[in-house]
Each structure stands twice: as structure tokens, then as C-alpha cells.
Amino acid sequence: MPSFTDTLTVNGESMEMYASIPSGPGPHPAVVIAFHVGGVDEFDKVMADRLAEEGYVAVVPDLFHRFTDEQLNGPRLERLTYLSDPDIIADMNAAVDFLKGQSAVDNERIGVTGFCMGGRVTWLMAAVNPIFKCAVPFYGGSIMSPWGAAEKTPFDLTDGINCPMLFHFGATDGNPSPEDEVKLDAELTRLGKEHTCHSYEGAGHAFMDWTNPDRYHQAAAEAAWPRTLEFFASHLK
Secondary structure, eight states: OOEEEEEEEETTEEEEEEEEOOSSOSOEEEEEEEOOTTOSOHHHHHHHHHHHHTTOEEEEEOTTTTOOHHHHHSOGGGGGGGOOHHHHHHHHHHHHHHHHTOTTEEEEEEEEEEETHHHHHHHHHHHHOTTEEEEEEESOOOTTSOOTTOSSOTGGGGGGOOSOEEEEEETTOSTTOHHHHHHHHHHHHHTTOOEEEEEETTOOTTTTOTTOTTTOOHHHHHHHHHHHHHHHHHHHO
């Protein structure tokens, strides 16, 4: 199962992207991963590798590539204040274009997932790019808030979602909170969007991240991941 880091060009700027490729001949289904606030780190790379082991080409674009060293080295949560939805959309679409250019990828079988801020990005991308056949946000917060130069929030764009969605929530999370889950679920239902929500008792934000022992919740992670693989298999395989 080979993996590598490639460099893409987005609006004249260089963006690194981690990619993990299944063994064996293609064309394979593919998944774009929107990373968490830690960036392209061990967690995101391992999640990409896990998907490749299941037969998916998995890519993780570096959505922080425009940041200065000072911005990257400051408090982690401050990174979110430097992001802009139009830039995020351009970066994620560049990753999609990369996949579409690979003979090993089946362009009709591309999904999207993401963790933390990446869960928000997953909702956003499902709403703006119809290529995605399914979407799996993990504890995506701030979906009701615009970032940067965006005129609309991801929530405002919900009507554009035309693929099945599987959303994982932590029951003790503050963003997205249980109240946010109710609002998001109600909006998807109101618009007739195919979706399933799972909330995990005792789990908070970032419950999948085993690299952060203060937040990792083993029972929630071990329940959410098989559900995710089953969901991807049903829509991409």
C-alpha cells in the first residue's frame, strides 16, 4: 500500500497533499479527507492509510498552505480564524481534480469525510460539489458560521447537498453541541436529504483522535469507524 506527498497548484500557489493508494489494480473508489485543526499530521495520515487498506484512494490536502510560520506556530484554535471558505473550496476541489486525473480512480465513486474543522468542510463540500457520492462528517462544528470571505454558511447551503450523509456526534461535545445536532438533523430532514446521525454517549469532541488521550474515546471510535466503512462501501463500492 504505497503512500506519498504530492504538490498541487491552487490559484497559483503550491499546496502539499498526502495520498495513500490501495494495492492492486484499479480503478478504485476514492475519498477526500478534510483534516482536523492539527493539520496533515499522524492522525490524518493514518486515517488515509486505513481507507487505502479498505480499497480507497485517500487524499488529505493541506488547507493551511497559505499560513505563515507565525500563524502555524501559534495557538492551534487560532488557525481557524485565518481560514476562508472560498479558499477551502478551491483547495478541496484541487484535490478532487487530482483524483479525476488518475487512471487508478473511478470518477463516479468519490466520497468526502473530515474530522473537527474537517467535519464542517465535509458538509460544505457536499453542498457545493456534486461529484461526491456520499459524505461523512465527524463532529463538524461551526456549520452555522461563515469563515473568511464567505457570504453564506455551510448551513445556508444545505439544499445543495445531494448525496447521502452520515454524521457522527459526541454527546458531550460543545461544538457541535447536542442542540446543534438537533438543528442540523432537522434541516436535513426538512429538505429531504438522505442522512443518518449517530451520537456517542460519553464522547466529546475529537473522540476519534487516539493521538490526544484527553479526548480519545475508545468505545465511540470503535463504533463510528465500522459504521463509516459500511457507509462508504454501500455508496462507493
